[in-house]
Amino acid sequence: MSVTQTERKLQITDTATTLFRQKGYAATSMRDLASAIGIEAASLYNHVRSKEELLHRICFGMAEAFFKARHQVESLHLAAPVKLRLAIEKHVEVITSHRDASAVFQHEWRHLSEPDLSVFISMRNEYEAYFSEIIRQGVAEGNFRATDEKLAVLSLLSSLNWLYDWYRPDGTLLPHEIAAHQAELFIYGINQTT
Amino acid sequence: MSVTQTERKLQITDTATTLFRQKGYAATSMRDLASAIGIEAASLYNHVRSKEELLHRICFGMAEAFFKARHQVESLHLAAPVKLRLAIEKHVEVITSHRDASAVFQHEWRHLSEPDLSVFISMRNEYEAYFSEIIRQGVAEGNFRATDEKLAVLSLLSSLNWLYDWYRPDGTLLPHEIAAHQAELFIYGINQTT
DNA sequence: TTGGCTAACTAACGATCGTTAGCAAAGATA
DNA sequence: TATCTTTGCTAACGATCGTTAGTTAGCCAA
Numbered sequence: 001m002s003v004t005q006t007e008r009k010l011q012i013t014d015t016a017t018t019l020f021r022q023k024g025y026a027a028t029s030m031r032d033l034a035s036a037i038g039i040e041a042a043s044l045y046n047h048v049r050s051k052e053e054l055l056h057r058i059c060f061g062m063a064e065a066f067f068k069a070r071h072q073v074e075s076l077h078l079a080a081p082v083k084l085r086l087a088i089e090k091h092v093e094v095i096t097s098h099r100d101a102s103a104v105f106q107h108e109w110r111h112l113s114e115p116d117l118s119v120f121i122s123m124r125n126e127y128e129a130y131f132s133e134i135i136r137q138g139v140a141e142g143n144f145r146a147t148d149e150k151l152a153v154l155s156l157l158s159s160l161n162w163l164y165d166w167y168r169p170d171g172t173l174l175p176h177e178i179a180a181h182q183a184e185l186f187i188y189g190i191n192q193t194t
Numbered sequence: 195m196s197v198t199q200t201e202r203k204l205q206i207t208d209t210a211t212t213l214f215r216q217k218g219y220a221a222t223s224m225r226d227l228a229s230a231i232g233i234e235a236a237s238l239y240n241h242v243r244s245k246e247e248l249l250h251r252i253c254f255g256m257a258e259a260f261f262k263a264r265h266q267v268e269s270l271h272l273a274a275p276v277k278l279r280l281a282i283e284k285h286v287e288v289i290t291s292h293r294d295a296s297a298v299f300q301h302e303w304r305h306l307s308e309p310d311l312s313v314f315i316s317m318r319n320e321y322e323a324y325f326s327e328i329i330r331q332g333v334a335e336g337n338f339r340a341t342d343e344k345l346a347v348l349s350l351l352s353s354l355n356w357l358y359d360w361y362r363p364d365g366t367l368l369p370h371e372i373a374a375h376q377a378e379l380f381i382y383g384i385n386q387t388t
Numbered sequence: 389t390t391g392g393c394t395a396a397c398t399a400a401c402g403a404t405c406g407t408t409a410g411c412a413a414a415g416a417t418a
Numbered sequence: 419t420a421t422c423t424t425t426g427c428t429a430a431c432g433a434t435c436g437t438t439a440g441t442t443a444g445c446c447a448a
Contacts, residue, residue: 008395026220027305030436039396042437046395051436081385107301111221135384144384148367151375152384154360155353162352166344173342181345189383190329190338190346191275202425224406236407237426245406 009047011037016054021100025055025108055108056116062105063123065094070130080138085183087134088160092179095163102164128153156186203241205231210248215294219249219302249302250310256299257317259288264324274332279377281328282354286373289357296358322347350380 015036019028030051034041048054069090073083095102109120131153138144159182167178209230213222224245228235242248263284267277289296303314325347332338353376361372 024218024220024305026218029434031434040398042398042439043396045437111218138384143386145386147379147384148375150360151367151372152379154356155376155379158352158356159349162348162355166348173345178345181342182349185341185346185349185383186379187383187385189379189381190332190341191381192337192339223404225404233425234427236409236428239407240425 006047012044012047013054013057017058017100017104020055020058020108021103025104025111052111052113055104055111058101058104059109059112059120060116062094062098062101063120063127065098066091066127067123069094070127074130079143080134080141081143081187084134084138084187085180087131088156088183088186089176089179091160092163092175092182095160096167096169096175096178099164099167102161106161106164128157131157159186200241206238206241207248207251211252211294211298214249214252214302215297219298219305246305246307249298249305252295252298253303253306253314254310256288256292256295257314257321259292260285260321261317263288264321268324273337274328274335275337275381278328278332278381279374281325282350282377282380283370283373285354286357286369286376289354290361290363290369290372293358293361296355300355300358322351325351353380 012033016028016033019033019036022028023032029041030044031041034044070087073087073090076083076086078086109124110117112120132149135144135149135152139146139149163178167175173181206227210222210227213227213230216222217226223235224238225235227248228238264281267281267284270277270280272280303318304311306314326343329338329343329346333340333343357372361369367375
């Protein structure tokens with residue numbers, strides 16, 4: 001989200017995010033979107049180039065947020081366990097503060113068309129590699145055991161990414177508590193260690 | 195999948211599964227489906243009542259497979275750690291042997307209409323409760339530590355359910371090896387225990 | 389006061405959607 | 419051989435899709 005947007009355009013993007021999450025991108029029509037806002041479908045085109053532009057904005061906006069989080073973590077030089085905890089916390093923060101957008105980010109990106117689609121996928125891979133690197137560092141330090149690294153990373157990210165589905169802002173757990181629980185679970189597992 | 199189906203109907207369901215996974219339910223047209231098979235769209239209706247029937251068949255077929263797995267596990271009376279490993283193994287087996295259907299099951303169920311939708315959701319909750327119960331049992335036995343049980347279950351299931359996305363039948367890991375790794379990771383975590 | 393800009397509207401375009409009607413050919417059954 | 423069932427076809431229905439054209443009302447700067 002680099003350029004300033006008018007209030008109306010923000011409202012359109014926000015409403016689109018909600019609808020895309022609820023019904024899916026393909027099943028949400030521009031008329032649905034317009035009537036949720038209270039204008040006619042054609043009026044949307046005074047603010048937005050196309051339906052896909054909305055999807056693009058949502059998906060790449062989230063990608064940007066994740067990369068910003070990553071940069072904050074990588075600019076510090078920490079031991080792997082601490083770095084992992086921080087990475088998890090930042091990731092959870094992004095997701096819990098943009099729940100609908102996270103759902104769209106996870107599920108609807110494949111409706112992007114080329115070349116955006118390829119760009120999106122490679123950004124996703126790069127972000128995944130960032131978690132892989134933390135695990136690898138931890139193994140090298142002797143803090144983590146050497147398991148299948150790819151499997152571990154995908155398990156972790158799956159757990160975190162599913163948050164959009166069950167996190168409730170009015171629930172008992174705060175985002176940073178969830179992050180701490182997740183980190184604890186991923187690092188120490190569920191077994192009784194006494 | 196209770197009643198016998200003709201070969202053609204099976205082919206339609208299988209092809210629909212692939213397409214729904216690739217493009218999503220809403221974005222897959224009956225004409226897409228027909229031309230992937232090599233017939234006309236109208237001809238599909240000699241075998242299938244509606245597009246939604248296909249989605250219903252896929253979603254509830256998977257639900258049935260998961261419940262069958264659950265029944266196999268629950269009919270044995272095992273200590274929680276062993277039971278959990280078995281439950282994970284069965285779950286992974288279902289997913290890895292029906293990858294496309296798993297993806298559809300995970301993402302497209304919301305396009306079901308009532309009352310099927312409500313039935314589906316409550317089956318899903320019930321299956322989730324089955325994993326919760328295993329964790330609870332393990333805590334009662336003193337084998338698992340008392341964490342947030344819901345969070346633990348959702349983390350585990352998220353990790354397992356994401357499998358459809360990255361599991362490759364021609365990869366290095368066999369399904370039961372993946373299951374073993376997942377169980378190990380969930381129970382003991384990634385920390386170096388020496 | 390005038391002229392241009394913004395943001396809404398109505399109307400409609402061509403495409404595509406899920407689905408139905410009606411028909412023809414082939415195979416099974418009597 | 420005669421009849422019924424199955425499974426495909428062509429044609430088309432009404433609905434809805436994303437989007438464009440053309441217009442209008444209000445607002446702000448000159």
